[in-house]
Amino acid sequence: MSANDHSTLKTTPLYDLHSSLGAKMVEFAGYAMPVQYPAGVLKEHLHTRERAGLFDVSHMGQAYLRTTEAKLGTDEAHEKIASAIEALVPGDIKNLKKGSVRYTVLLSEEGGVLDDLMITRLFFDQFQGMLSLVVNAAMKEHDFALIHEKLQGVATLEVMTNRALIAVQGPKAAEVVNRLVPGSIDQPFMTARPHFWPASDDQAFIVVNRLGYTGEDGFEISVPDTHAELLTRALLAAPEVEPVGLGARDSLRLEAGLCLYGHDLTSETSPIEGNISFAVGKRRRAEGGFPGAARIQRELAEGPKRLRVGLRPEGRAPAREGAEIQSTDGKTIGAVTSGGFGPSVGAPVAMGYVDAEHAKTGTQVNLIVRGKPLPAVVADMPFTPHRYYRG
Amino acid sequence: MTVKYTEDHEWLKSEGDVYVIGVSAHAAEQLGDVVFVELPEVGKTFAKGDEMAVVESVKAASDVYAPISGDVVEVNNAIVDEPAKVNEDPQGAAWFVKIKPSNPAEIDALMDEGAYKDFAGNS
Missing domain, CATH: 3.30.1360.120 (Probable tRNA modification gtpase trme; domain 1)
Known part of the structure; x- marks a missing residue:
C-alpha cells in the first residue's frame, strides 16, 4: 500500500x-x-x-453531435444526424423520440464492441439534428476520435469539456x-x-x-x-x-447484471455474445448498415458461439475476473469477466463468457479459484431485480 | 508479551506456548468490508512467509502470510461464519489462527508496535 x-x-x-x-x-x-x-x-x-x-x-465523456447536412430544428436534420451515427452503432436512433435516450454500442468492422454509450435525441425543437452522447471515461478519447474521423463532412462533434x-x-x-x-x-x-x-x-x-x-x-x-x-x-x-x-x-x-466495458464487453465480443442484443434495434437487425452487421445478423439467426451469462458460486468465496470456467467434466469452457460479493444478494455473484452449449440457466460449472474448483451454477441476470421507473 | 507485526500487516502475540495471529487494524481498514475468509486446516505446517489464509473484501482478495514457521493448532471459525468481525475487532475477537512455532527466533525479527506504526504510516 x-x-x-x-x-x-x-x-x-x-x-x-x-x-x-x-x-x-x-x-x-x-x-x-x-x-x-x-x-x-x-x-x-x-x-x-x-x-x-x-x-x-x-x-465520463459527454459530447454533442450535430449534423452539417441540414438546417437544425427540422425533421430532416434529425434524419441526417441519425443516419450519420447509425453508420457506427446498431441502435435505432432514427425512431428515437425527442428527449429520449438509447443505450447502444460503437462497433468495429468485425462487429466487436468498441464501447457502450448513451445517445440522446435533444428535447427542444430548435435543436433537432443534434444528439448528445455519454461514453465511458476510459474510452472517451478513443471514441471521440473515431466518431470525429468517421463522420467528417456530415457531422461535427463538440466535446463538453x-x-x-x-x-x-x-x-x-x-x-x-x-x-x-x-x-x-x-x-x-x-x-x-x-x-x-x-x-x-x-x-x-x-x-x-x-x-x-x-x-x-x-x-x-x-x-x-x-x-x-x-x-x-x-x-x-x-x-x-x-x-x-x-x-x-x-x-x-x-x-444488476450490467456490463463494465473493457471487462464484460471488449472489442473481441459482439453485442450478441455480450447478451446485450437489445442494443441492436429491431429495424436495424433487418436492415443492417452498421459495422460488423454480417456477423451480428448471423449470430442473431444462428445463436452466438459463446454467451455472457450470470454465475452464482456456491458458498461464500467470490470468483473474480479472470477465473477459468470449467464444465463439470473438467474442460475449459470460458472465463469470469466480473465477479465479487453481492452485498444485496448476500452471496458472491459473477458474470463471464461460456461456450453456447453451457449457457443454459441451471448448468453446473466449476470456477477455478486459487487453483481449486469452486462449484457454481449458470444463473439468470440481474441478480437483484431492476427497479426502473415505469410510470 | 507485546504484540509484534510483519511488513505484510499480520500481528501476533504469545498465548502460552502458541502464538495468536491476525491481520492488523491498519490492514483491515485498508481492505474495507470483509466478506469472505478462508482459514487453513488445524494441523497444517507453514514456513514463514507461506500463504496461510485468504481474506476478501467487497472489492479485492488478499493473502494472509504465515508470520512465523510452525503448526496450526487452532483456527477461528467465527470469522469464517461472520467475516465482518474482521473489520469490527481485527486485533481481538477476529484472530485468524494459533500457531505453535518451530523456530521462535523468527519472532525477534518482527516489528514492535512503534516500529509498525511508523511502517504502516509510511506505506
Whole structure:
C-alpha cells in the first residue's frame, strides 16, 4: 500500500468536495476518483438500494453531435444526424423520440464492441439534428476520435469539456431530485429533460436524465462545472442521500447484471455474445448498415458461439475476473469477466463468457479459484431485480 | 508479551506456548468490508512467509502470510461464519489462527508496535 501521488491525475469539479467528505481517492481512467467514503463499500451499496446514493461520474465523456447536412430544428436534420451515427452503432436512433435516450454500442468492422454509450435525441425543437452522447471515461478519447474521423463532412462533434455528471440512484432518488427540479418524479425512464437550475439569478443549464447504472430508479444530471458542487451539496443535503464511490458503483452494476466495458464487453465480443442484443434495434437487425452487421445478423439467426451469462458460486468465496470456467467434466469452457460479493444478494455473484452449449440457466460449472474448483451454477441476470421507473 | 507485526500487516502475540495471529487494524481498514475468509486446516505446517489464509473484501482478495514457521493448532471459525468481525475487532475477537512455532527466533525479527506504526504510516 504505497503512498498515492495523484498530482498528475485529472480531477472532476467535485475533487475538493470528495476530499472534504473523507473519500479515499484512487486512479481511474486517468482521474483521481473516490473509491469509497468513510461509510465503506458495503454500507454505500446497501444505502443506494434502500434509500439513495450520489455518484460523481463526471469523468465520463459527454459530447454533442450535430449534423452539417441540414438546417437544425427540422425533421430532416434529425434524419441526417441519425443516419450519420447509425453508420457506427446498431441502435435505432432514427425512431428515437425527442428527449429520449438509447443505450447502444460503437462497433468495429468485425462487429466487436468498441464501447457502450448513451445517445440522446435533444428535447427542444430548435435543436433537432443534434444528439448528445455519454461514453465511458476510459474510452472517451478513443471514441471521440473515431466518431470525429468517421463522420467528417456530415457531422461535427463538440466535446463538453466543462460539464460534470452527477448520478443519484435508489428508491428515494425521484423524491429527492423532484424537490430540486419539480416534475422529475414523473419523468419517464430513459428520457432527458433540460432545465435551468437553481431558481435564482445565477442559473445553469442542466439536463436531468432518468436512467443510471445500478439497476435502481434514478437520475444522471449533466451540470456545468461552475454549478457542479452547488448541485451536489444540494442533493447531499437531502437526508436520504449519501455519497457513494466507485467501489459500490461496481458491486451495484454487477448485481444488476450490467456490463463494465473493457471487462464484460471488449472489442473481441459482439453485442450478441455480450447478451446485450437489445442494443441492436429491431429495424436495424433487418436492415443492417452498421459495422460488423454480417456477423451480428448471423449470430442473431444462428445463436452466438459463446454467451455472457450470470454465475452464482456456491458458498461464500467470490470468483473474480479472470477465473477459468470449467464444465463439470473438467474442460475449459470460458472465463469470469466480473465477479465479487453481492452485498444485496448476500452471496458472491459473477458474470463471464461460456461456450453456447453451457449457457443454459441451471448448468453446473466449476470456477477455478486459487487453483481449486469452486462449484457454481449458470444463473439468470440481474441478480437483484431492476427497479426502473415505469410510470 | 507485546504484540509484534510483519511488513505484510499480520500481528501476533504469545498465548502460552502458541502464538495468536491476525491481520492488523491498519490492514483491515485498508481492505474495507470483509466478506469472505478462508482459514487453513488445524494441523497444517507453514514456513514463514507461506500463504496461510485468504481474506476478501467487497472489492479485492488478499493473502494472509504465515508470520512465523510452525503448526496450526487452532483456527477461528467465527470469522469464517461472520467475516465482518474482521473489520469490527481485527486485533481481538477476529484472530485468524494459533500457531505453535518451530523456530521462535523468527519472532525477534518482527516489528514492535512503534516500529509498525511508523511502517504502516509510511506505506
